Amino acid sequence: MTNQGYQSPQVDVAALTRVLDGPYAEVRQTVRDGLVKHAGLLDEALELDRAAYRQRVLEVVLEMAEAGHTGLGFPKEYGGGGDIGASIAAFETLGLGDLSVMTKVGVQFGLFGGAILHLGSKVHHDAYLDDLISGRLLGCFAMTETGHGSNVQALGTEARYDVKTGEFVIHTPDDAARKDYIGNAALHARAAVVFAQLVIDGESEGVHAFVVPLRDEEGATLPGVRIEDCGPKIGLNGVDNGRIWFDNVRVPRTALLNRYADVSETGEYSSAIENRGRRFFTTLGTLVQGRVSVGGAGINASKVAITIAVKYALQRRQFAATDPDTEELLLDYGMHQRRLFPLLARTYALHFAQEVLAADLHRVSSNPDAADDERRALESRAAGTKALGTWHASETIQECREACGGAGYLSANRFDALRADTDVFTTFEGDNHVLLQLVAKGLLTDYSSEFEDLDQFGMMRFVAGVAVETVIERTNVHKLLERIRDVLPGGDDAWDADAGLLDPDYHLMMLRWREEHMLAGVARRLKRGMDDGMNPGEVFSRCQDHVIGAARAHVERLVLEAFVDKIATLEDGPNKAALNLLCDLYALSVIEGDRAWWMEHGRLTTQRAKAITAEIGSLCRKLRPIADDLVDALGVPPELRRTEMLDG
Template sequence: MTTQRTKLLEDPELRPFLPLLWVAWSDGDLEQDDLVALRSRVEAMPWLRPAARHALETWLAPDAPPSQREMRTLLDTIHKVSATLSPERRRDLAGLGAELADEGTRRALAELEDALGGGAASELFAHLATAEASRTREAPPKPTAPFDVSALGAWLDGDVKMVRDQARTFLADPEHRAYGLPVPEYRAKVAHWLADLAARGFGQRAYPGITSDEKDLNAFIATFETLAMGDLSLVIRFGVQFGLFGGSIFFLGTEAQRHKWLSQVASLDLPGCFAMSEVGHGSDVQSLETRATWDVVSRTFVLHTPAESARKDWVGGAAQHARMATVFAQLEADGEGHGIHAFLVPIRDAQGKLLEGVRAGDSGHKMGLNGVDNGRLWFDHVRVPEHALLGRFAWMNAEGHYESAIANPKKRFFTMLGTLVGGRISVATASVAAAKVGLAIAVRYASARRQFGPEDGVEMPLLDYPAHQRRLLPRLATTYVLSLAVARLRSNFGQRIRDDEAGDTRELEASAAALKALASWHAVETLRECRQACGGQGYLLVNRLPDLCADVEVFTTFEGDNTVLLQLVAKSLLTGFKKRFESTGVAGIARHLLSKARVAVTEKNLLAVRRTDPEHLRDRAFHLAAFKYREERLLETAAARLRKRLEANRDAHAAMLAVQEHLVALARAHADRLALQWFDESIADCSDAQLVPWLDRIGALHALTRLREEAAFFLAEGYFDAQKEHALRKETTALLGELRQGAVALVDAFGIPDACLAAPIAFMDPAHPRW
């Protein structure tokens, strides 16, 4: 025990607590008041990682006082630490003991000072009585936020502020944070947290009108998004249980199925999973191989995995926790195939034992999200009852024949998948939330960490360097833009559920696919840049960034691979482009040509192309017009290229492959335009005169950054010239300098709880930036 406990003292995070440990045990007994005071100090530092908390608890166990040898080691450690500290940091350590400075404590500190001897070590407590006053007097004042941070935070939260605050309360508990655990422990901890969320009623929000009085899914998706500021394995388990598994019943099930199962799903009495993807077919859901054959005599379906390529793969919850799965399979009845349908298939009993005919495997250790028990499933002629078919859109009639409310098989398939669009929206919101956490850590660190400087020896904060600003602030601006864009997407989804949940969802699906791809790629790139911008500190697990980088990487893959999703978006845009002319004939063509002529007159004339004044470069109309032009031009040229190939009797599939990269670029341009447009519309509703200028700067920095990234396109199109491109760079630099003054306030407005933010580098005191 002695060797193990003294070994814990080597943890750098424990250094501020060493004098307090000495004081607590100086008389050989830990008093209750000492214990309360020390625990209070620990709770005031919610970013402490679990290992450091465990070390403190080990040293603060009242029934296990340290031996003389341990006290000597503690004393030696304090001596070593104090000898390497600057005077400012010695006073910081002394300040930590100031709250315990009653007379008995002072005597203990005096004994410690005598034991340490003179010199640098004695300075550790030389200013005990005046440490706090001295620090306040000598420290430069902390910068004042240039706007009301709480007002901006409340505006960002919008009409789901109460829901977000409830999720923040959950995240504010340091016990809901873990890293570096062995996979079995991590999975168990995540399962415990999920049960806690279910007990708090968070899962009930997923099924409005069934398990809650919510009018739509706004509250549930906002909960998911806010929880994504914390442990992402928990977020995925939360999404799988309540969003995918329960969501499949909510959207695809009959009223009877909803009322039978959803209360059990919401309470976690029925842990489930969502088995769609197969090892041989991921994004190509229509070609799944798993079979569900109808046995009319017994009125049962027989689920079977006909080949290894048909095994269900990457199923969250399947490896360990799930007792039931929503299984997507080809329904066969009367010797005829009816396409993909969803079935509720029990896979484990109440004791967790696999049921007959079901085989499960573990996906194994992954790049990230190791708190999620991803698994594989095989079915060997597993029989399920007739009501296992989720029957909102299709069912077996009294005579045992297949019936559907949607006659067209293709339309039926896309209607079924369209009801699950909420998953993509949730991933988009979680991506933005993860980017917010990374930026909060990196920006706060960069505002406090100093390095180099002018010849007078005063070191500069990293965030004062233009190169560092360019690494972080454009990404911060884009995160704000995407935050408001996905909020609009979430609201649109809620409106569809309220108004007509069975209606045409193609436009909503395209928007969800576009923003899911945009947001998840942005999260991956942003977190990687944040990690690098924090140098070696960004490489430490305790500072969260490595885990965030690893966990969000897969966001670009699940709920639809981004590249595949963008091709679906492009096809939707092409369909709409074609309908413009089919429905309006010659008049539609005339309007299109007139629109192009107006662009040439107003946007591509020589004056507009060369205009470089700041007022124009920051003009929202200019930004949005440019984004719209790029989208429309790529749409027009993609359609022309496809038409040319089809007229030459090229196979339609081959024609699409030939222009695939063009289609991806088109969809990305659409996503860019949509995000900026929804951002602009959102800030137009902001009535706070103090916030609007900052939101305008944010939008301008995002837009100018994207225009410069796509400068090759605009230069080739003659939309602007080289001189204007140079002016865009200068104006971007000016915006960086302006936003730098509010950068910390902008990340603070995200409202990330300290215990959730967790990284020690996010809590450096700007008044004393040296470590």
């Protein structure tokens, strides 16, 4: 059931995998080899009790640390690899295997280690990095509290400075301030990076980070520290999440991670960043690597799901459709193609968007002189890509499970673990809806100084303080329409009819116009509400769906641009032709998915909308002969796909 007269390109799988693996192909392959070595853990996760599973995950993580696979982003002088890009590539690839291993690696080396590296000074690096990189010192990242999730500025844990002893006193004033859902805390962490309100003479200087010991070398909890196991979770039960209370625990003054602020022996607070809001934003901004990593892991988990589903659809037959004596392969049915191929196209698209993001992170993090607006733009892009990447994982895994019928319901075929383990990705390292608000704030304020005010009031004050026309001009709606008139001979009124459906300029114009129109609309709504004297919180609440919609439109445009730009770097040939098919399918699927919006705003006729739907079907039929090659190129080793697909 392919397009008559159309010859699908002959994919060079190995070459396409090299394109996907990019500059860190060797790192990715090394991690794949390690995952294959430990592929039995996927079975053990089903067979072992929770305590034994946690122990096996710990053993695998420590073995990876000993082999040097987990410290690639740390300085070489402490035993690391000195390459943040390599670190991101390695972590993303862990998403192909057992996700408890990946998460425990992320907690130990990304969060705990990353906080000490990025928020600490040389004294902390010398004290901790060598041991934590090797796995001799296990730790956790104690930020989230029971009563405070995304609102980090309102954390209740206190770090009061005692000038008489030169110590900080870490204290949990009530149960709402207990540290909760903390990975590594229940069993294995001997230390924690604790985020707490730094209090001097009864006055808080805001949230800062401290290294606080939790257990002795034998694993016994230290005095003043109380830890409880969070118990069974929906997924990731190889990770020991726990709750932590501190009862006036004393730590030395040097426990403060003091890259951006310090306290003298006499209790004098100092910081090179005078603005408190900017200081807080800078502190959190250094931890952007976590969001980049989680988004990449979600995209890689999607690769596993789509590979399994396509492979199954190439085995399983059901009903006779074209030949009365032969049952049809599932993948030959148009509906099955429609279910899977747009997800495959989006997986490729997000992979290349993640590649751009990881390169930006490597560049900015390696440049101590990077401008503030560069860092804020990176934070925004990381937030948006993480949101779309992890939502894509949830959607893809569920759709692929259903597409595999009863076989997809068997634990041996991984969908239960993939679904359960990735479910939390949409909320850890930032709830996706909150992250998209962060994206929108950056767009509306043009990453100005007010951007560090992470609550909505900072954004509201900015938008209310400028003419709405200024925001609209910055979104370039009118300039975009001028570009449309230049590109399309029929002008603005005819752009919908004259552009080719498979023209990437048309795809990009559509997505840019939607993004900029929606952003200008948000600015108008916010401005109008403030001009009418409404409470800023109420104004923002009423516009919140528009804010998130504009942010999502922005990130979808970035994803398409990354895909188009990547293809432009390739030499003409079958692989480039195959990627063009996937890129066209991704772009048209985005337009089709929001066609009501474009029709409401006069940018899509009913005839054009029907033509797009028909073209998507045609693209799916063109992809059908090469679908197996396209999922093979994603690089999921056979040992991680499982082998019981026809038992359902």
